Amino acid sequence: MENSSVKTREDRIYQFIIVFFLSILALCALLPFLLLLSSSITDESTLLSKGYSFIPIEISFYSYVYLFSTNAAKVFRAYGITFFITIAGTALSLLIGPMLAWPLSRSDYKRSKILTFMVFFTMLFNGGIVPSYIMWTQIFHIKNTIFALIFPSLLFNGFYIILYKNYFSSAIHNSLIEAARIDGAGEFYIYFKIVLPLSLPIIATIGLMVGIGYWNDWTNSLYYISDTKMYPLQQYLKTIIDNISALSSMSDSADAAALAAGMPGSSIRMALAVVGIIPIMVLYPFFQKAFIAGITLGGVKE
Numbered sequence: 001m002e003n004s005s006v007k008t009r010e011d012r013i014y015q016f017i018i019v020f021f022l023s024i025l026a027l028c029a030l031l032p033f034l035l036l037l038s039s040s041i042t043d044e045s046t047l048l049s050k051g052y053s054f055i056p057i058e059i060s061f062y063s064y065v066y067l068f069s070t071n072a073a074k075v076f077r078a079y080g081i082t083f084f085i086t087i088a089g090t091a092l093s094l095l096i097g098p099m100l101a102w103p104l105s106r107s108d109y110k111r112s113k114i115l116t117f118m119v120f121f122t123m124l125f126n127g128g129i130v131p132s133y134i135m136w137t138q139i140f141h142i143k144n145t146i147f148a149l150i151f152p153s154l155l156f157n158g159f160y161i162i163l164y165k166n167y168f169s170s171a172i173h174n175s176l177i178e179a180a181r182i183d184g185a186g187e188f189y190i191y192f193k194i195v196l197p198l199s200l201p202i203i204a205t206i207g208l209m210v211g212i213g214y215w216n217d218w219t220n221s222l223y224y225i226s227d228t229k230m231y232p233l234q235q236y237l238k239t240i241i242d243n244i245s246a247l248s249s250m251s252d253s254a255d256a257a258a259l260a261a262g263m264p265g266s267s268i269r270m271a272l273a274v275v276g277i278i279p280i281m282v283l284y285p286f287f288q289k290a291f292i293a294g295i296t297l298g299g300v301k302e
Contacts, residue, residue: 033277040064040270047266063271071240075275077229078236083279085149085232086214093155093210094203101164102195105172116165122158133223148224149232154213160206167202168195208284215280237272244268 007015031054039052043060050057068075104112104119126132132152142148172195180190196203218234225231231239 033281036270036273036277040267040274042267044267060267063268066268067240067271067275074228074236075233078231078233079279081146081149081230082215082233085146086211089150089155089214090207090211092150093157093160094207096155097157097160097206098164098168098196098199098203099191101161102168102191104161105165105168107174116162119158119161123162129223136224143224144227144230146230149217149220149230150214152220152224154210154217154220157210160210163206164199164202167199171202172198211283212280216276233276237276240272241269 043058221235
């Protein structure tokens with residue numbers, strides 16, 4: 001009997017080619033981050049005179065010193081706000097989204113088509129920024145509250161609902177639901193004990209997208225937050241960059257020009273990007289594990 005565990009020469013060549021191309025793709029994805037990190041620890045004058053490089057020519061941590069020595073308390077407060085809205089917003093999205101999509105995916109629910117159309121309609125048309133601002137600020141009164149960073153635009157997204165619906169329709173078989181009902185299971189038991197465990201792939205995927213969206217979002221704070229103490233990380237980092245750019249453009253003021261000359265310009269932009277992206281890079285492998293674990297699950301084999 002032929003031993004299937006022994007790889008032939010063709011198999012080894014094929015595996016080498018696959019690994020080689022995947023390594024090239026991984027390197028292409030890694031190089032921008034390497035350039036970002038290298039530029040953030042490069043001396044500002046060297047960066048301006050010799051340009052960007054993957055290996056810092058003259059190492060300087062002044063950008064990080066300037067960022068955390070003069071703005072440490074505000075940066076950590078912005079970090080805390082961003083962590084909270086990311087966790088809370090993602091949790092609420094994963095709680096509400098599947099609960100809406102599950103009945104829409106059921107063929108025995110009479111109103112599924114009209115409700116699906118209403119959800120799909122929100123993906124094509126919206127009232128615009130001005131009506132949305134009036135609604136959230138004058139009807140729901142969320143301006144300068146933590147809810148302004150959670151509810152608008154990201155929590156209730158029609159695109160995610162359609163993704164949930166399509167997954168439920170294709171992955172959750174009617175025979176499984178009927179078998180559960182024959183055994184006496186109610187709707188809540190079916191949803192929480194059968195539907196959700198079998199939906200880990202789509203939940204992990206959408207959870208990752210929603211979490212990254214909350215972490216990188218700064219438009220909600222731009223529209224609805226005027227109190228600087230409630231700025232999330234991205235909005236606060238944007239404020240620092242705007243302040244440095246404003247000082248650099250004030251050539252008519254000698255004091256402002258001297259102050260701007262002592263500030264890192266290009267390097268601090270890179271340092272701010274590193275500060276904003278590191279938590280996502282650290283947490284991503286945990287989401288990836290949940291996504292892979294969800295893929296291995298199944299309810300019905302045909």
